[in-house]
Amino acid sequence: MNYAFEPAPLPAVLIRNDDRKFPVHRIYCVGRNYAAHAREMGATGREAPFFFMKPADAVVAIPPDTTGRIAWPPATVDLHHEVELVVAIGKDGANIDKARAHEHIWGYAIGLDLTRRDLQQAAKDKRHPWEAGKSFDQSAPVGPIHPVATTGLLARGAIWLDVDGQRRQSGDLADLIWSVEEIIAQLSALFELRRGDLIFAGTPEGVGPVNAGQCMDCGIEGLGQMAVCIA
């Protein structure tokens, strides 16, 4: 195949204890999937899950035992952290039954759904789409994927985030409103899932600003920790 110019490199994230990389196809995100976070964003009750996307090349692969560095993104004065469980899809499928959804899970990672909250709020106010708030360059730092063969299916476990050593977010995967398997079933009714897809499963309460020069440490029980600083 001849292209008019050199294609952009394929986005990829790292795999724990594996020299190979995990090529990223798409990044799906779930909105308001913890009750206390839904309340802090002004929603109530168990609404149907809703989804948005980030471009695959918004991903930033954060190596283990290394502090990732993200440049301050343009056009915002209110950058927010959202620590999330990331589910890596390893098998294609559409209209996946919840009972078989686990067969499509390749592994799990820690992720940050970085958000330009001021631009997202402006979009919400105008009933505009969320891309400017959510889908900017480097908005998706992701740690190494832990294969499900080594972790087992994750249904509970602490998820937390500190900014400069202060605990900001603290939750448990058991408190997801929609389980990972339910998310896979519902998402695959809207889009054919492909291996290489990443799903950000939603953030617990405590989202807030992270300023230039600050560092985030975050973790999920069973998946270790991830450190990212904002330049």
Ligand code: MN
């Ligand atoms: Mn999020």
